[in-house]
Amino acid sequence: MRKNIVAGNWKMNNDLAQTETLITDLKAQTQTSNAEVMIAPTATNLWQAYQTLKDTSGIEVIAQNMHFAENGAYTGEVSAAMLKSVGVTTVILGHSERREYFNETDALLAKKVDAALANDMRTIFCFGEELADRKAGNEEAVVEAQIKNALFHLGADAFKNIVLAYEPVWAIGTGETASPEQAQDMHAFIRKTLADTYGAEVADNMSILYGGSVKPANAQEIFSKPDVDGGLIGGAALKATDFYAIVNAF
Numbered sequence: 001m002r003k004n005i006v007a008g009n010w011k012m013n014n015d016l017a018q019t020e021t022l023i024t025d026l027k028a029q030t031q032t033s034n035a036e037v038m039i040a041p042t043a044t045n046l047w048q049a050y051q052t053l054k055d056t057s058g059i060e061v062i063a064q065n066m067h068f069a070e071n072g073a074y075t076g077e078v079s080a081a082m083l084k085s086v087g088v089t090t091v092i093l094g095h096s097e098r099r100e101y102f103n104e105t106d107a108l109l110a111k112k113v114d115a116a117l118a119n120d121m122r123t124i125f126c127f128g129e130e131l132a133d134r135k136a137g138n139e140e141a142v143v144e145a146q147i148k149n150a151l152f153h154l155g156a157d158a159f160k161n162i163v164l165a166y167e168p169v170w171a172i173g174t175g176e177t178a179s180p181e182q183a184q185d186m187h188a189f190i191r192k193t194l195a196d197t198y199g200a201e202v203a204d205n206m207s208i209l210y211g212g213s214v215k216p217a218n219a220q221e222i223f224s225k226p227d228v229d230g231g232l233i234g235g236a237a238l239k240a241t242d243f244y245a246i247v248n249a250f
């Protein structure tokens with residue numbers, strides 16, 4: 001079912017003590033919206049975060065990345081089974097920083113998505129065009145290719161465990177935001193792309209998040225658009241009051 005979701009991607013920020021402090025601050029906030037709330041701490045702190053939040057908070061602890069293999073000779077990597085063993089059942093895949101700095105391709109991401117689904121994990125699948133693509137008018141073609149290459153080998157049922165996150169690369173961490181109209185146009189295009197292949201039910205039930213410099217000041221306008229079902233939040237997720245101002249913007 002289509003849900004409103006606000007997920008905070010902490011990236012490589014916050015050691016264990018800082019994670020505990022931010023979680024304490026998050027627990028002190030009041031949620032007035034119906035959005036599902038998620039935070040993605042760094043891998044070393046997932047277990048502690050899960051233990052602290054699991055019973056009462058309504059905040060889901062999710063992972064920023066995982067490997068496609070179950071286990072084996074992949075130094076430095078973490079598998080789906082390992083994430084599940086520390087209480088994590090949702091993973092962000094395909095973030096533009098993973099694509100850019102760790103050379104993650106659509107083909108690799110397809111394998112990661114398969115591994116997540118095989119382990120009954122929900123995937124927040126990220127994609128988005130670069131500034132040059134938008135300047136050239138190619139943003140829809142780029143986004144369509146990213147989605148199709150990584151996801152369109154799946155059957156319709158798999159999409160129940162997928163959330164899409166449109167994150168134009170030029171808006172991530174730059175302070176520059178897609179206008180609410182640009183976000184709406186792209187989200188409508190993504191929904192249509194899904195509908196064309198998988199039908200209206202899959203498309204209508206898909207939660208499509210926007211990411212890229214969402215802040216308390218612009219969240220409400222972006223979230224008011226009919227095809228925007230929430231946000232993936234970077235910088236503003238590191239301050240509890242800002243994050244909850246965004247959560248409560250629905």
Ligand code: PEP
Nearest residue numbers: 172173211212213234235
């Ligand atoms: C992100 O990294 O997913 C993101 C949206 O970052 P920011 O909100 O800082 O632009």
